[in-house]
Amino acid sequence: MRQTAVRLSKTYTPMIKFVGGRHPLLQHSGSATPHPCTMDGILPGSKECEPAGDFHSKLKPFEVVPYKTNKSAQKGAGAKTGSNYTFTSRPLKENEVDSIFDLPTRFQLRPFAEAEIDSINAGGAL
Template sequence: MRQTAVKLAKSYTPLIKFVGTKHPVLEHSGSVHPHPCTIDGILPGSDSCVSAKDFLSKLKPFEVVPYKTKKPSQKPAGGNVGRAYEFVSRPLHENELASISELPVRFKLRPFEDVEMESINAGGAL
């Protein structure tokens, strides 16, 4: 059995044929060049470049405003969990919206096209 497996392994040729030669390995020189996607050609480590630590330290985390719970003596009878919390109305802070309809144009959902609706109604890919 072993000899057959060795013979099969030696006679195996892959069905995939790669065309062309290997890609060349680019050697990076010691000089630093700005990345093509940078703004104003900012170089890494320059004065105008902000480190990741400084950038992340200035980010404000998402603020979650908790609901105020009712007093323990006013628990709903019958275990109705839907009324265990009470909504507290408050004025909106800066950069908060009351509805998704107030979003900027770039964040709004685009309307569905007729072709897209037909594809969805047909059950997926046609």
């Protein structure tokens, strides 16, 4: 008497059917071609190609420059609030607004619907 598992394994056919035959395995040639996005057609490993370590060693690190304020302005209104920045009043330039209510209609917030307000006030469960 044969076992059931052995009998099932012999009669099993996979549900996936692959169309066509096997795909051919591509053989890459030893000659490298430049990537289409490289500058001047530089090949990897050529004398024009700079190693990543050398490239990164020549980069200058990002430098944070402190904001400088006027000492006389800091003694005035800025010293009361503890801010190092000074406000300079100037006229508005073209396409600048001083309030969100002056924005064009397409950029303004739409008012909330009553049903949405009730849903928010109820904790989201209605």
